Amino acid sequence: MDLKELHEKYEELLGTQVTISGWIKNHRKQKEFGFIDFSDGTCFKHLQLVYTNELSSFEEISKYPIGAAITVEGTLIKSEGSGQEYELKVENIKLEGDCDEDYPLQAKGRPTREFLREQAYIRPRTNLFQAVFKVRSVAAMAIHEYFQKNNYVYVHTPLLTTAACEDPDQMFKVTTLDLNNIKKVDGKIDWKEDLFNKATYITGSGQLQGETFALAFKKIYTFGPTFRTENSNTKTHANEFWMIEPEIAFCDLDKVMDIEEEMLKFIVKYVLDKCPEEIDFLNQFVDNTLKDKLTKLLASNFVRITHHDAITLLKESGVDFEFTPDYDDDIAKEHEKYITEHFNSPVFITNWPKEIKAWYMKENDDHKTVAAVDLEVPGAGELIGGSQREDNYEKLVARAKECNVAMETVDWYMNLRRFGGCYHSGFGMGFERLIMYLTGVENIRDVIPYPRTPGSCEY
């Protein structure tokens, strides 16, 4: 039986014998009895085990250390102590796996997150990471449920690619060549020895391939790992992360904002419903504005403002920003913060200067801006970036050339505009950003099971 099931059915289980396997989270021993804080990880709430010196194995059990794996037989009884309604009166404990003395998680003191990062293979056993990684799992399911119930097709776009949605300089190279001995012919790499016979990368986005499926299924989404080589050691950058990239045919910028808002509310509600104990814990120990922030989001109507009006707002704010707001420029973190606090709501910022946005975005009639939209959320900044795509073949080709896109790798993408193309839009949501937003955890390294950051690819 899972501990989750035991908790759910405890009323009917009271007075009956149960057998359950899991781990010792804490252990308090006294002369005549002992208490074990027990969990099998299937739910956030632990179970108290009580054993007494009536057991012939009393001495042995009292030596079982924190971290040990055990199988317990006992009777579920009403608890006489405070702190829990019921507990398990132990009749027998089998030691499944002992725990050596150098176990990194001991009762004394609370380990720092930095220490736990170095123990990445052990940290999911702590309360904090039980909460974070459970929320991560549930949020992933929320995403699948939202899109599937709305009839989107889930597409696995390729990770190995020769096509450049992002700048190839920002992509990892992938090869089967012997790096110690790369053969050259006339000064150029001899790709014959490589499995794919050419330069290959791991993708930074599935969008281009995603669009091909949107023009077949109308509504599609991707959800998979993505890679950037950015040499950036900040709290919000990782070199490997997961992204959700929906793409919708016959959809303009307004409609894509509707979808983003509906999706985000669905995910937040789903997580609040399915992880109440985890969210309570995170609210208490990580960010005490968390529950309030999430609940507010559900009730809010997201604000929509153009980039131009956002810059005007910043200029007229009277705030002495480190970076001066500029109509031709990006919006800095401090600006994002001001804007979301000003509106006290998530804010869509639309119609960005085309020079600072990607080549495939649809040019507006002013020839200066593109139909792009970033969603800024209170406390986390940019969460989602999307756009309507350029659907005019000539305009797209011209813009791609201006931006030095390697045309021979994306001719098929251009062709989509010649073969029943239509107005269509999509967006990308960084999954880790979402999890940081949902948990209040501030460092991306603490929401990824095994984070990959510059100089760090452990485990």
Place this chain on the structure above:
Amino acid sequence: MDLKELHEKYEELLGTQVTISGWIKNHRKQKEFGFIDFSDGTCFKHLQLVYTNELSSFEEISKYPIGAAITVEGTLIKSEGSGQEYELKVENIKLEGDCDEDYPLQAKGRPTREFLREQAYIRPRTNLFQAVFKVRSVAAMAIHEYFQKNNYVYVHTPLLTTAACEDPDQMFKVTTLDLNNIKKVDGKIDWKEDLFNKATYITGSGQLQGETFALAFKKIYTFGPTFRTENSNTKTHANEFWMIEPEIAFCDLDKVMDIEEEMLKFIVKYVLDKCPEEIDFLNQFVDNTLKDKLTKLLASNFVRITHHDAITLLKESGVDFEFTPDYDDDIAKEHEKYITEHFNSPVFITNWPKEIKAWYMKENDDHKTVAAVDLEVPGAGELIGGSQREDNYEKLVARAKECNVAMETVDWYMNLRRFGGCYHSGFGMGFERLIMYLTGVENIRDVIPYPRTPGSCEY
């Protein structure tokens, strides 16, 4: 409105005006009226559009080619023709995107799958690939639903890794070094310039990291892309594919077989329920044993047989196999076929010779075999491979050394056995194999949106 919604609500929509966007799949023109076979890709069933020369735009509409994107306004009426119950009487059509004459999908003749593979960005618009990729999406959802409803935690194990679950020779190298100019110091690569400062690979399995989470959450699963460098141009090999790798603590080999059987039946039933039209189509045009095979699986009790007994069965079969069955050897494709046909059911083959299985599998008491299990299914051969894991620290370390595993990259994995280790098991299911089984499609290149195979990394 989605076409799916229109079909579902057609009774209440009859007689009303609707607007819908999608593509022209076929077009038959006559003097006074024309028929358009219309779909937006949100469901398998198309819609017939009827337009007459009462429309001022009759001439124009009659020129719209196959593949063009259109938005139609019309009234849903009962159809007078045979073949459909209702149709849309066109009042207006807006051409959203024309389709050039070199469009690869024309009405004449049925394109071969080989031809369509070369048009991978267009092929999801055909009936066959609409069916295959819809089943792929629905089967992915079935997997998430099965594990989440059974309280598994979905874990994103890393793709970039320095740890060797599989042989590093079978893994792609990943680097940010300039391949044209790899600097060396004392004849060795100078990794200082690399983002991770060391040799890194894309993973062939998330199992090792998955186990660390199973020992925290009891039941976990992964579902993500996986890579092998195998230079194998067969119908069943791809270099990039998706895998599902569940891992369960306090679970032995028998129980893991129970889980595999329950999961597979859940997925098959889910797909039959959600994709009846797609399965009918595949049954008619791809494999006319498909529905029967899938329905039978639901009703069957999977057979369990040891590798030893399977070899005896093969030896006593009287069949003149190309590869002679051997108690110390693997089971060939022809053997798998014989065994599944003999039992007319999926078959679990257990307790394999340890020399032909992976180093982390639990040794049986005979010291010759390991607690491994492969699931063979009629018509597709090996679908799932699993094992109980070696949970004895000393045995595991000794076996890893025998198998030349790079110990310094997996010390943390070994440590799991010292820190509350327990008996645990897991399995890996190749997602593409599953989709081939569910669709009857015989070539792995036809169930992957953009397949990566030796010499081929297009799009």
